[in-house]
Amino acid sequence: MIFSSIPALFITSIIILIFGRKYKNIYFLGHATAFFALILSIFALTNTQEIIYSFSWINLENLKINFGFGLDRLSALMYFVVALVSLVIQIYSLRYMQGDKNFSRYFAFLTFFQASMLGLVLTNNLLLLLIFWELVGLSSYLLIGFWHHKEKAAIASKKAFLTTKLGDLGLVFSLLLIFTTFHSFDFSEVFNQISTIEITILTVISLCIAIAAFGKSAQLPFLTWLPDAMAGPIPVSALIHAATMVAAGIYLIARMMPLFTEISLTVVLIVGTLTTLIAALSALSQKDIKKVLAFSTISQLGYMMAGLGVLNIVGGIFHLITHAFFKALLFLSAGSIIHIFHTQNLDKIEASKLKYTRIMFLIGALALAGIFPFSGFFSKEIILDSIFNNKIIFILLLFISFLTSFYIFRVYFKIFKTGEEKKESRELIYPMGVLAFFSITAGFIFKNYIFQLGEIHKTNLGLLIFGLIFSLSGIFLAWLKYKKVKFSLKFNENLMKISLNNFYLDEIYNILILKPLGFLSKTCAFIDQKIIDGFIWLITKITKLFSDLSGKFDLSFLDGLVNDIGWFIKIDASILRKIQTGNIQTYIFVFLIGMIVLIFRFT
Amino acid sequence: MTFSHLLILSAIIFVIGLYGALTRKSAIQMYMSIELMFNAVNLNFITFAYFSEKINLQAHIFVLFIITVAAVEAAAGLAIILALYKHKKTTNADKANILKH
Numbered sequence: 001m002i003f004s005s006i007p008a009l010f011i012t013s014i015i016i017l018i019f020g021r022k023y024k025n026i027y028f029l030g031h032a033t034a035f036f037a038l039i040l041s042i043f044a045l046t047n048t049q050e051i052i053y054s055f056s057w058i059n060l061e062n063l064k065i066n067f068g069f070g071l072d073r074l075s076a077l078m079y080f081v082v083a084l085v086s087l088v089i090q091i092y093s094l095r096y097m098q099g100d101k102n103f104s105r106y107f108a109f110l111t112f113f114q115a116s117m118l119g120l121v122l123t124n125n126l127l128l129l130l131i132f133w134e135l136v137g138l139s140s141y142l143l144i145g146f147w148h149h150k151e152k153a154a155i156a157s158k159k160a161f162l163t164t165k166l167g168d169l170g171l172v173f174s175l176l177l178i179f180t181t182f183h184s185f186d187f188s189e190v191f192n193q194i195s196t197i198e199i200t201i202l203t204v205i206s207l208c209i210a211i212a213a214f215g216k217s218a219q220l221p222f223l224t225w226l227p228d229a230m231a232g233p234i235p236v237s238a239l240i241h242a243a244t245m246v247a248a249g250i251y252l253i254a255r256m257m258p259l260f261t262e263i264s265l266t267v268v269l270i271v272g273t274l275t276t277l278i279a280a281l282s283a284l285s286q287k288d289i290k291k292v293l294a295f296s297t298i299s300q301l302g303y304m305m306a307g308l309g310v311l312n313i314v315g316g317i318f319h320l321i322t323h324a325f326f327k328a329l330l331f332l333s334a335g336s337i338i339h340i341f342h343t344q345n346l347d348k349i350e351a352s353k354l355k356y357t358r359i360m361f362l363i364g365a366l367a368l369a370g371i372f373p374f375s376g377f378f379s380k381e382i383i384l385d386s387i388f389n390n391k392i393i394f395i396l397l398l399f400i401s402f403l404t405s406f407y408i409f410r411v412y413f414k415i416f417k418t419g420e421e422k423k424e425s426r427e428l429i430y431p432m433g434v435l436a437f438f439s440i441t442a443g444f445i446f447k448n449y450i451f452q453l454g455e456i457h458k459t460n461l462g463l464l465i466f467g468l469i470f471s472l473s474g475i476f477l478a479w480l481k482y483k484k485v486k487f488s489l490k491f492n493e494n495l496m497k498i499s500l501n502n503f504y505l506d507e508i509y510n511i512l513i514l515k516p517l518g519f520l521s522k523t524c525a526f527i528d529q530k531i532i533d534g535f536i537w538l539i540t541k542i543t544k545l546f547s548d549l550s551g552k553f554d555l556s557f558l559d560g561l562v563n564d565i566g567w568f569i570k571i572d573a574s575i576l577r578k579i580q581t582g583n584i585q586t587y588i589f590v591f592l593i594g595m596i597v598l599i600f601r602f603t
Numbered sequence: 604m605t606f607s608h609l610l611i612l613s614a615i616i617f618v619i620g621l622y623g624a625l626t627r628k629s630a631i632q633m634y635m636s637i638e639l640m641f642n643a644v645n646l647n648f649i650t651f652a653y654f655s656e657k658i659n660l661q662a663h664i665f666v667l668f669i670i671t672v673a674a675v676e677a678a679a680g681l682a683i684i685l686a687l688y689k690h691k692k693t694t695n696a697d698k699a700n701i702l703k704h
Contacts, residue, residue, distance in 0.1 A: 580703055581700065581703055582699065582700030582701060583696065583697055583699075583700060583703075584633075584696060584699065585624065585625050585626070585627075585633070585696060588624055588625060589625050592621065592625075
């Protein structure tokens, strides 16, 4: 069964979690299962017809819900990418997380993430997709906050989870709408009925789906969680926040493409472009390697969104795949650097000549910049091609590819200077090599496969060269600024500040959302404590008052009554007992009186 | 002596005895007064018997009973007075007041 890797991975993660502490080497099981998933995915790629496996979950009169997995071209591609990148990163983590006390927990979560992600891309049922979507969010939370004793990581994982959760509301709404409109959750049944449904409902549904995708892929309203999520370990950042989880949003839109109408496509296009712009501008001045790469991810995801926004599934998915490879490569090489220098700050990384890491980073950077013959070139050109009709956005995207090459080569030239040789870790380099291979060749390997996903325009050679010029000029400018010391290009101070602080988006959200929410919750707490509890306190006071009065009444009146009766009797007694004189003469006297009375009475 | 004289006499003797019983302090004086009262009653009975037409001996028998009972009572009473004297070392009747509250 080609889908058996999913339950296998889930079971493996649970096993590692349970037995991890006792048997230190159990993570090999994780490697084995991930490798198994990779083999299956290769089978999936070479498979030509669609495979569907579904079983009935709820089977009532008017309510039928099935669960199932399906394999078509799109799923097979995602299967392969996720399986490959996960396996590579698992092997990388062996060396990177070595010596960490919670090694097994890390591997358990990593495997769990891989299982959820595979489930997400392989399911053909929207409800199951929602379940896996949430599971992926959960894995992300667990993995970002892996070093939970670091306060930054804990806050970041919470932020990531809550921000994506807000987007997930969109997914839940869309699920509700889809079920009431189409009466089914299966993709095939939904897509078959589309022509009969009116446009407004479709627009609403697709907008809700788009919101969910924006949340997960850190697009415009939700983009603040990704830079903070860099507080997690580097392999986690590479896997989740570069290659796979953030790609889930893109995958969702691509999968649900038939539902998208004019309006929602335009929304996707605009949001994608704006995000690309903002993220690329923010990446220009960051001082932390991981943050540069994070903003780069957001920017590239916006690129993919823009591609999808013009109904270019081929471009969007192709760029997703190539991006997965080269971004993961960039993250892993950043990890190698951090492993050696123990700092993430660009300024602090001393001049050095790390031979292999340098090559890896260079390959990733060239792919990101979209230079021929690296894979990034092909995917970028396909997207640019399709956007050509939309002149404004086309120019914006060209500008952004210029910015992209600039910021990534700024990092490259800043870090890799000639200098002393430092010892690199071979075990970290080998996994990177695999990714580097794919970064270079993915363009050629997958070209024909991907083109079967949808139709594309014929590539315009002039356009290709035009785009290439922009990318190369970015590299050139970066080289000028950071290598040739004589040339100094001063940028405006304030603009730099805006860029560094990510356009103050975090601060804006803080004021717009967090402060009112905080105020609201403080008010509710105040009401709860003072008013509601105060009311209860008031009731207790009244009860106490009543019981006091009652007690006083009891004490004073009733007891007084009893006391008075007693006193009365005492008085009577003290008078009456004087009859008992003990003197016999008194008794005789009384006897006499009584007798006289009786005589006179009865005669 | 006429009928009413004797009755008045026995009444006077009775009242004198009663007065003595009520006001005397010594127990023996009190007892003597009680004996007086007995005798007054006896006189009363014999008066009625003497001045009746029919021969009626009921009064005489009753008087004999009273004398007998008075004698017995003398014995009992004197025994009690002796016991009282042993206990209280005085014959003052006022002192026998244990039953007083």
